[in-house]
Amino acid sequence: MRNFHESYSDSDHFDILPFIAVMLIVLATLLFVTMVMASINVGIDAGEGWVPISETGNDDKTPVLVEWNGEAIIVQKPSGNESIFLGRNKYLWWVKPDVKFESVKLLKFMSEMKSKKDSYVLFAVRPSGFENFQALAAEFRAKGISIGYEPVEQGKRIKLINK
Amino acid sequence: MRRNSTIEGVDNSGLIPFADLLSNSVGIIIFVLAFTVLQSASGIVPKKMPIEHSANGSSSVIYVCHNQRLLPLNTDLTKSLFKGMPSLSYENVDQWIRRFNQKRAGDDFFTVIPEGETSYSGDDLDRSAQLTLSAAFYPKDYSGETEIALERKESLFCISLSTIDNKKQFVYFLVYPDDIDLFRKAREVARTKYGLNVGWGPLEKDQPVRFSLNGGTGIKPQVQ
Numbered sequence: 612m613r614n615f616h617e618s619y620s621d622s623d624h625f626d627i628l629p630f631i632a633v634m635l636i637v638l639a640t641l642l643f644v645t646m647v648m649a650s651i652n653v654g655i656d657a658g659e660g661w662v663p664i665s666e667t668g669n670d671d672k673t674p675v676l677v678e679w680n681g682e683a684i685i686v687q688k689p690s691g692n693e694s695i696f697l698g699r700n701k702y703l704w705w706v707k708p709d710v711k712f713e714s715v716k717l718l719k720f721m722s723e724m725k726s727k728k729d730s731y732v733l734f735a736v737r738p739s740g741f742e743n744f745q746a747l748a749a750e751f752r753a754k755g756i757s758i759g760y761e762p763v764e765q766g767k768r769i770k771l772i773n774k
Numbered sequence: 775m776r777r778n779s780t781i782e783g784v785d786n787s788g789l790i791p792f793a794d795l796l797s798n799s800v801g802i803i804i805f806v807l808a809f810t811v812l813q814s815a816s817g818i819v820p821k822k823m824p825i826e827h828s829a830n831g832s833s834s835v836i837y838v839c840h841n842q843r844l845l846p847l848n849t850d851l852t853k854s855l856f857k858g859m860p861s862l863s864y865e866n867v868d869q870w871i872r873r874f875n876q877k878r879a880g881d882d883f884f885t886v887i888p889e890g891e892t893s894y895s896g897d898d899l900d901r902s903a904q905l906t907l908s909a910a911f912y913p914k915d916y917s918g919e920t921e922i923a924l925e926r927k928e929s930l931f932c933i934s935l936s937t938i939d940n941k942k943q944f945v946y947f948l949v950y951p952d953d954i955d956l957f958r959k960a961r962e963v964a965r966t967k968y969g970l971n972v973g974w975g976p977l978e979k980d981q982p983v984r985f986s987l988n989g990g991t992g993i994k995p996q997v998q
Contacts, residue, residue, distance in 0.1 A: 627789045627790065627793055628789065630793060631789060631792065631793050631796060634793065634796040634797060634800060635796065637800055638796060638799055638800050638803060641800065641803040641804060641807060642803055644807060645803060645806050645807045645810055648807065648810045648811060649810050659819055660819065661819055661821045661823070662819065662821065663821065663822075663823045672825065674823045674825075731825055733823055733824070733825075736976055738951030738952070738954070738979075739951075740976075741949075741950075741951045741976035741977060741978060741979070742976075742978035742979070742981075744976050745975065745976070752826075757825060757826065758825070758826055759823060759824035759825035759826055759998055760824060760826075760974075760998070761821075761824050762949060762954045762957065762974075762976065763954075764954065
C-alpha cells in the first residue's frame with residue numbers, strides 16, 4: 612500500500628506554501644473588513660437612515676432633521692451640517708429686555724423655517740437633551756413653526772433618506 | 775516541466791490539512807462578511823415622521839416610562855390634595871400653603887407630593903400674594919409593567935388601551951432618558967394593535983413628573 616507521502620509526491624501539483632501564504636493574507640484581509648463593517652453597521656454607534664412613510668395627517672410637509680443634544684442643535688442640510696451652540700443652561704438662551712434668543716444663527720434658522728410653509732422641523736432628541744428640550748420646542752412653537760420630535764440613542768448617527 | 779510537490783528539504787504533505795482548514799475559514803469569513811453587509815441594509819428604517827398636532831379637545835391618557843417599566847399616571851390624584859383644605863384668603867395664605875405642602879396622595883405607581891410657594895408683591899398698603907402650586911409625581915420602584923408584559927393581552931396596559939376612545943382620547947408617554955426602547959415598544963403596541971393616536975414628551979433624569987396646578991408652564995400633552 613502506498614503511503615500518504617508517496618501518493619502526493621508522485622502526482623502533478625503545485626507547491627503548497629505560497630498557496631497557504633496567499634490564503635492567510637486573504638483570511639486576514641477578510642477578517643479586517645468584516646470587523647470594520649460590523650463596527651460601522653451593528654456597533655454601538657451604528658447609523659440609521661429614516662425613510663419617511665407618506666400618510667395623511669402630516670400635511671405633506673417635508674421634515675428638516677435637526678439633532679438636539681442638550682447643548683447644540685445640528686441642522687442636517689444637503690450642503691452639509693450646521694451646528695448652532697446654545698449651551699446647557701436654558702435660562703441663558705434668552706437676552707433681556709427683548710426676551711429673545713441670543714443666538715443669531717438660531718434666529719436666522721427659525722425665520723428660514725417659518726418662511727418655508729411646506730417644511731417642518733423634526734428634532735432627533737438625544738438622552739442628554741431630554742432635560743431642556745421642552746424649552747427649545749416651546750420657542751419654535753411660539754414662533755409658529757411646526758415641529759415633531761423623536762428620541763434617538765446618544766451615539767447613533769441618523770439621517771433622512773428621501774425616497 | 776513537472777513541478778515537485780516539495781521544496782528542497784521541506785515536506786509539504788503535512789500542510790494539506792492545514793490548507794484545507796484555511797480554505798474553509800476563508801469561506802466562513804466570506805459568509806460572515808456577506809451577512810454583515812446584508813445586516814447593514816436594515817439600518818434603513820421606514821418611519822412615520824412625527825409632527826405635532828393640536829389635541830383638538832382630546833384628553834390624554836398618560837403613561838410614564840421609568841426604570842424599564844411602564845407606569846400609568848392618574849392626574850386625578852392631585853384632586854385629593856385639595857380635599858379638606860380651608861378656603862383661601864390673604865390672611866391665611868401662609869398657613870394654607872404649609873398645610874397644603876404637608877398633604878400626600880398616591881396610588882400603586884406614584885407618590886404625589888405638593889409643592890406650593892407664596893410670593894408677595896406691592897407695598898404695605900396694597901400688598902398681594904401669588905400662589906404657585908404644583909404636584910410632583912415620584913415613581914415607585916418596581917411598580918408598573920415591563921417591556922415583555924406589554925404585548926400580553928391581559929396586561930394592564932393592553933386592558934387600559936382597549937377602553938380608550940380614539941376620538942376623545944390619546945395616549946401620551948412621558949419618557950426618561952434611559953427608557954427609549956420601552957417607549958418605542960409601548961408606542962408600537964398603542965399604534966398598531968389599538969390604532970390609537972399617541973404623543974410623547976421627554977423627562978429629566980432623576981426628577982419627578984411635575985404638573986402645574988394653577989396654570990403656567992407645565993406639561994402640555996400633544997399628539998404626534
